[in-house]
Amino acid sequence: MRIAVVDGQGGGIGKHIMEKLRRELPDEVEFLALGTNALATSVMLRAGANEGATGENAVIFNARRVDLITGPVSILFPNAMLGELTPAMAAALGGSPAPKVLxxxxxGDVELVGMRAEPLPHLIDELVLRVKEYVRRGGGHAAG
Known part of the structure; x- marks a missing residue:
């Protein structure tokens, strides 16, 4: 199974996701760090990604070639992350057949109603549990 962790700006959220997934999932799971910039990619690589790629073309190219996509929900919003996430990136990630655990x-100007306010570490723990369920089931989109 190949999991993409997508992040931008300083890569801090992606770093925390990557570290926790790397500790919790079997060694055969591959992690691809997809950064909107080189710093974010580098931070996620240091946190345990097997490979990393940066920028619009990398995100578009790989969105359909992974089994699962994770990161903040803002990766689905055009011009998120202070404009780093391009409309083409958002379209590719949102249009990917891979399940998304976000x-x-x-x-900014988006509010998610019905979400409970939780500290980031608790949200990451919940994200990891959901990803582990996909991995256990052999779920995801088999890219080919």
């Missing part, structure tokens, strides 16, 4: 973290 953190309900957004800044």
């Amino acid at each position: 953190l309900p973290i957004v800044r």
Whole structure:
């Protein structure tokens, strides 16, 4: 199974997701760090990603070639992350057949109703549990 962790700006959220998934999932699971910038990719690589790629083309190219996508929900919003996440990236990630397990973290003019306010570590723990369920079931989108 190949899991993409997508993040931008400083890569801090992706780093925390990557570290926790790396500790909790079997060694044969591959992690691809997809950063909107080189810093975010680098931070996620240091946190345990097997491979990393940066920028719009990398995100678009790989969105259909992974079994699961994770990161903050803002990766589905055009111009998120202060404009780092391009409309083409959002379309590719949202349109990917891979299941998405996303953190309900957004800044700006979007409000997610019905979400409980939880500290980031608790949200990441819940994300990891959901990803582990997909891995156990052999779920995801078999990219080919």
